[in-house]
Amino acid sequence: MAVVLIRMRLALLRHALRGDRASSLVLGTVIGLILAVGTVAVAVFWPPLLPAALAVWLMGWIFGPIFTGGGEALRPEYFTMIPAAPRRMATALLAGAFASPAVMITSVALTSMAVYGWRFGLLATLVALVAAVITLITMVLVSRVTVAIFGLLVRSRAAAVLAAFVTGTVLALSGNGWALPVAAATAEDLSWAGALVRLLPSGWGIAAIESSPPAALGILAASALVVVLLVAVWAVLLTRRVTSAARGGVPARRRRPRPFPMVRGVRAVAAKELRTWSRDLIRVHLLSFAFFYAVVFTLLPVAIGWWGMVPFVGLIAVLMGAGVSANLYATDGTALWLTLMTPGAERADVRGRQLAWLLAVGPATALLSVAGAAASGETWAWPWVAGLFPAVLGGAAGLVVLVAVTAPVPATDPHRRGGDPLSSGADEGGETGLVWLMLIAVPVTALPAAAAVLIEPWAGVPVGVATGVLCVWGFGRIAARRLASGGTELLALLKYGSAAGRTVREEEAAAAAPDLPLGHKIAVIVCYSLAWLPLFPQGIVPMFFKLFGVEDRVWFLALYLPDAWQWPTITLMISIGLLMYGYAILFPMRYRAPETEQA
Template sequence: MAVVLIRMRLALLRNSLRGDRASWFVLGTGAGLVLAVGTIVVAVLWPSLLPAALAVWLMGWVFGPIFTGGGEVLRPEYFAMIPATPRRMAAALLAGAFASPAVLTTLVALISMVVYGWRFGPLAVLVALAAAMITLVTMVLISRVTVAVFGLLVRSRAAAVLAAFVTGTILALSGNGWALAVAAATADLSLAGTLVRLLPSGWGIAAIESSPPVALGILAASALAVVLLVSAWGALLSRRVTSAARGGVPARRRGPRPFPVVRGMHVVAAKELRTWSRDLIRVHLLSFAFFYAVVFTLLPVSFGWWGMVPFTGLIAVMMGAGASANLYATDGTALWLTLMTPGAERHDVRGRQLAWLLAVGPAAALLSVAGAAASGETWAWPWVAGLFPAVLGGAAGLVVLIAVTSPVPATDPHKRGSNPLNSGADEGGETGLAWLMLIAVPVTALPAAAAILIEPWAGVPVGVVTGALCAWGFGRIAVRRLTSGGTELLTLMKHGSAAGPAAREEETSAPDLPLGHRTAIIVCYCLAWLPLFPQGLVPMFFKLFGVQDRVWFLALYMPDAWQWPTITFMVSVGLLMYGYAILFPMRYKAAETERA
């Protein structure tokens, strides 16, 4: 059975490497190999840091699948009818899980243990080889058990919020984790070094450093842990495939308190507010936006810089807009209820805008005021007061506009799989919508920012007017789009992007980009924000307002004569990367159409 599952996993991987999946596969594998080689370099040059590096790999295996929605290719439900014991099925699925590029990349990283063992002699090298294999199996098993436990416990709002905290913290660390490195340069890391050695990723290091009898004991204990993990995973799989899937939040014993009798858009707003508090996907996305904003802005406080804290609310609004960009698609085919009610499109769009403002606005405003007051940065008050209404209104308009013009089809809520936090939508498409929102929402605040540069408090009325106009104008366009194209939108929700002859003809007439260009476009979308925002626009504001903290901004470390040219260069690089990612596919499609 194990051989069959391995072949099945490889066949699925081989047949799925098309389009964006192939690009992400190349990028992910390349990045993983770079990190693996870096781990080996750590073992050679900084051996004392090797336990910490291996702990990072372990954390990746634990939190990576949760962050990406489960990471399961061979789902246990597919094999529920096979007459096999839970332990045998767990062992077979484990073998199938090893047919993965991530496992091979981790194996390359674990060669660092052999390099480390060379320092202690030939016997330690043999111990390191055994420890590396046991550590690899342990990491994969811990990942699988974590996903299984997460799938069983995630069916509540508390678990959805906890998952949002994990994903928000991981993503914030990936963008602002440099602050911890700066703080760690002056901190006592002896306790942290002891803790990382106690993790399963550090047991092999302990075996290498120990005498032969102790090393054998550690290896035997590690092997026993593997056996226990396989048994635990088998029990979890058995419970998962034999229990009925329960999506959403369990019904309460007492009846819900009814909303007041309302009409028009207020009915939609009341329904949406209940959805924001009960749909686990929405609870997860909204909590993620706030957790990301708080963690992202507080990380630089670890070394004493409070400059980002006043803008916590602004970042929460932008992340909330990015998380809500697929607003209509998350409801699935329920759109037919709106389309079958004459004149309901305007009430539906306006009600969703009102509900989104009520769900995001008050909490984000509280974070803005609290952040500006706690930071002690008095210069930030005009910026917060002027930019917040502009960003909030712009986001409220863009959320519904993007949701009806560029939806990514998702599974109906009642048909979701074992992980209720997975909407079933294409992850690449949803990520693209989120990036689009993160670029478009700040653009709506440019008039307010310009007014603040001229006269600080003049940005407040400009921000209020700009936000109101954006919310009204973009919402009006969304109403027209939903009224005229609602039927096509419902068809897209029901059948996906390939539904209908017109869609198939358009798909045929627009061939995929070459793999190299597609990969370059993904790299540009993922990295263009680095030179544009943190290395370009942020030091520009620092220069304009005389902020002396250089932090990690390259331009501020340059001589005075080179600071503005460096800022200009960084902004230009970021804009060029975004321009290439947006314009090249359009030009390629036009060229291919002319040739045809």
């Protein structure tokens, strides 16, 4: 059975090497190999840092699949009807999991253990090779067990909030985690960190290499026993997962539901939406993620004594809340037909969703804004927070419904979701694109308020309020008209997928339009992934530092240069970021346009 699953995994990988997936896979493989070679270089030039480098790989195996939807090409639900023992099925699925580029890349990185063992002699090198194999198996198994536990535990709102804390913290570390190494570089005693990374499973092989032969044999035997135990635990978790997936993975309600208030119109939709925001595990998780990400992201620079981001914690929470809510209609699935079958209900549905979103996000983010501005002690930030917050909140409330009805990413109906209650079944790339769209579009709505603050600090408050109200009313009006005129096509899209709303001519044109060359695909992905670095951290943020006289240089390149070169460098960085985004967005459109017109 293991051989069959390995062949299935390789076949899925082979068929996935098309279009954008091929570009992403190639780019990810190249980056992974560069990091793997870097790990080997650490073993050669900085041997004491090797346990920390291997711990980073272990963390990648633990948290990476959580952010990528579990990382399962062969889902256990596909094999529920096969008459096989749970442990045999777990072993076969484990073998199939090894047929992936990630395992190959990690194997290259773990050759650093053999390089490290060569320093201690031939016997230590043999121990390192055995330890590298056991470490690789342990990493994959720990990843699978973590994903399985994550999926089984997230069956309640409290667990969904806890999962949001984990994912929000890790993602915030990827953005502002640079502050921790900077703070650690100034610390006096870091011996505890070295001891901690050696206690992780990734450090057991290093301990075996450095030990005497009997001790090394005992460490390897204990590591192999841990592998056997992990396989047994995974078999039990797989059994729980496939049996709970039959009822949607969510336990039945045991308490009697409260009666629904007898209201109509906008109030009825808002009441229904508020209950959905508090009961749907996906929405609870996403909204909690937005709050935790904003708090951790702004507090990380405090480790080096910089409080400049803390006043804007509420604004960042609004931006992330808008990003994770941009697929609002698709998460409800085909329940849209209830709205379409009610004459004239489109406007009430849009306005009710806006009101519910404002009630779910507004009070909490306003409290965060006030608390952040007060705790930071940055008095210059009060006019900015007071002026930008209503503009950003109103712009987000308007754009959420507008994007939800114009660019939805089809998802699985809530009652048909699989074993992972936090997976909506939507295309992850499409949902990520909506998040980036909101992160760019929502700040644009606050530009008038920002300009007013620059002219007269407290003049931004009325401008921000007016802008926010106008965005809520105007974008909501457009969304309601769009829903009324194209609701049938939207329902077909949510029910049948992206091909449902296309005509025959559009299908032929889409089939005739060629894909981008591989080099340009990789360039587009690189631009999308890295354009934010020169635009925001190295361009816009130091620009505000210069405007408001903030003297902390932190890690901004322009502020380390002489005064005559600071503004040109800031302008150059912003230009590079805009050019990268322009290339990533416009080049594919320009490349495909002539061929599509001919088709």
